[in-house]
Amino acid sequence: MAQKIKLSTIAESLGLSTATISLALRDSPLVANDTREKIKEQARALGYIYNRRAASLRTSRSGIIGVVVHDIMNPFYGEILKAIETELDRSRHTFILSNHYDSVEKQRTFIETLLQLGGDGVIMSPAIGTPIEDVRLAEQNGMPAILVARSMEGVDLPTYRGDDSYGISLATNHLIGLGHRAIAMIGGTDQTSTGRDRYQGYVDALHRANIEVDANLRIPGPRTMQGGFEAAVYFLSLPQKPTAAVCWNDLVAIGLMNGVARAGLVPGVDISVTGYDDLEQASISTPSLTTVSNGQAEVGRLAARALLDRLEGSHEPDGIHLIKPEMRIRQSTGLYRPRA
Amino acid sequence: MAQKIKLSTIAESLGLSTATISLALRDSPLVANDTREKIKEQARALGYIYNRRAASLRTSRSGIIGVVVHDIMNPFYGEILKAIETELDRSRHTFILSNHYDSVEKQRTFIETLLQLGGDGVIMSPAIGTPIEDVRLAEQNGMPAILVARSMEGVDLPTYRGDDSYGISLATNHLIGLGHRAIAMIGGTDQTSTGRDRYQGYVDALHRANIEVDANLRIPGPRTMQGGFEAAVYFLSLPQKPTAAVCWNDLVAIGLMNGVARAGLVPGVDISVTGYDDLEQASISTPSLTTVSNGQAEVGRLAARALLDRLEGSHEPDGIHLIKPEMRIRQSTGLYRPRA
DNA sequence: CTGAAAGCGCTTACAG
DNA sequence: CTGAAAGCGCTTACAG
Incomplete structure (x- = not known):
């Protein structure tokens, strides 16, 4: 692997400061159009890779969102995740996924890891027996939590699930x-x-x-x-x-x-x-x-939206948001007939 | 959210230096037993959260491993992922998951994101039409790649799949x-x-x-x-x-x-x-x-092991490792009878 | 066994 | 419109 390319590499090669490079790459209007184009061109040519860890250390925003559910192999959760993924993708967030298999331990480890990585927020379907402190842990460290599919007693978090x-x-x-x-x-x-x-x-x-x-x-x-x-x-x-x-x-x-x-x-x-x-x-x-x-897709979509809104400062009301279920009548049910 | 607790907070509260705190929390033998216990106790009491971004900026190791497959909702991949998860869990790695839905674009975005986060390695089931450069991108930036379930022509990466x-x-x-x-x-x-x-x-x-x-x-x-x-x-x-x-x-x-x-x-x-x-x-x-x-479970397990081994410096041979499939005879097949 | 200091690669006021 | 400098929170030689 070649020499690591960083902002200062680009800066030196163009005779500019790292401040200008940084601003240009993020499309700041403070940088002249020509300069910006020249910089972007050079970044591409050098194969520059943005170091998110450094940036996030400075800004304390990581672009990471955690999602933890019982089991992603269960298609019910799979459909919720797909909706969340679609919603987060368009806002350029990275999402980190985990199963908790209803282990409170595994879930807590996940929340801690997420905090260590500076996660911006977490969407969870809480494990059976989740203590309130585990959810508070997230909130108290500035990582808002949204609940899906399952409610929790005694916490006033935005919760999206079916009725x-x-x-x-x-x-x-x-x-x-x-x-x-x-x-x-x-x-x-x-x-x-x-x-x-x-x-x-x-x-x-x-x-x-x-x-x-x-x-x-x-x-x-x-x-x-x-x-x-x-x-x-x-x-x-x-x-x-x-x-x-x-x-x-x-x-x-x-x-x-x-x-x-x-x-x-x-x-x-x-x-x-x-x-x-x-x-x-x-x-x-x-x-x-x-x-x-x-309404899995709806649950996932709304939960993701609610989290993104929260990250942007607008505060959806807390509490349970129930999605209305609908009957789908097919062939597995028929008129009563007595058992032989 | 309260005042952010960091190493220096602990250091000041105990009249020690951050160097000592850092070493103690990572169980370095350089720190006296008593001191270490006192430090850990205090870290717990203050609700200290380790900042991985800062650490990884310094050490250039993130503990993050990326996994990208066609579609995690497909139980075939689900079973591979479960095996990978089990293997990575025990080595305290965090894994970031993504579907590519056979979109080369989506796959490349994922690899780039992973590089930005300083991912230590990537396990992928390459999207149809993946250009060799996309895999090289990872390798050239110090992020080893392992292939599962699908091979790629012209690259000499460790590949685990069924025969x-x-x-x-x-x-x-x-x-x-x-x-x-x-x-x-x-x-x-x-x-x-x-x-x-x-x-x-x-x-x-x-x-x-x-x-x-x-x-x-x-x-x-x-x-x-x-x-x-x-x-x-x-x-x-x-x-x-x-x-x-x-x-x-x-x-x-x-x-x-x-x-x-x-x-x-x-x-x-x-x-x-x-x-x-x-x-x-x-x-x-x-x-x-x-x-x-x-052999999905085997594929996942071996691929994860191969990546972890590589991260620790020992180099498994590259190339394709074929898992031997086995027949499971049940009720859906029977003796030939002509169609009516 | 413990401490002072430099540096990882960014972003953000502040100057000019 | 651009630059010099500080600082995010760690870890790691180096001293002592």
């Missing part, structure tokens, strides 16, 4: 409308706000239809395709003989349908199944999945 | 062994080394079995579940009435099976389908997918 309780009630009502009565709820956990809200939405919908809530019809836990697949056997063996399942998300629903099919029953005919999220693969599963659109 | 030609021949031979003769190849592109190698492996396997290669049985393009799903109609309408399909990857295969099922045929019985990659979802699709394990 889970309403969304799950759409799915539950849809099944009730088709004549189902023994409706199981599969997946999710009480440890997240999302989990509690969805279960509550399901319970409320049943109540409104005067259907007794049977706690044994709740199968908590599964959040993945594998989880849904494995839950199928247990689901089918329930003595209540449920004819429908409200699933935690599309992955669980698709896994469950595969499990049901493997057991010789036909999903959408013998067993009605709803998903949640409306992932890209929901419409092409077999049968195509009736689900609830959860 | 595609051999892998696809395993799948093709398996179908031939079941009695299939009209075997289509669905998906992929001649624009990547992987695409060319896989097609070649398929052609070679047919030749070896004295089966004439029919160019019309190749349906290039699809790389996603959606793509496989959409290809199903065309595939089923081919006048050669193929009874089997070697798919570009698991996603295409699963999409195709869904499309085949939607058309009223039974995948694994009427139409045999093989995938590639052995993603987690391959074993739980309906029917479970016969596929080729592509």
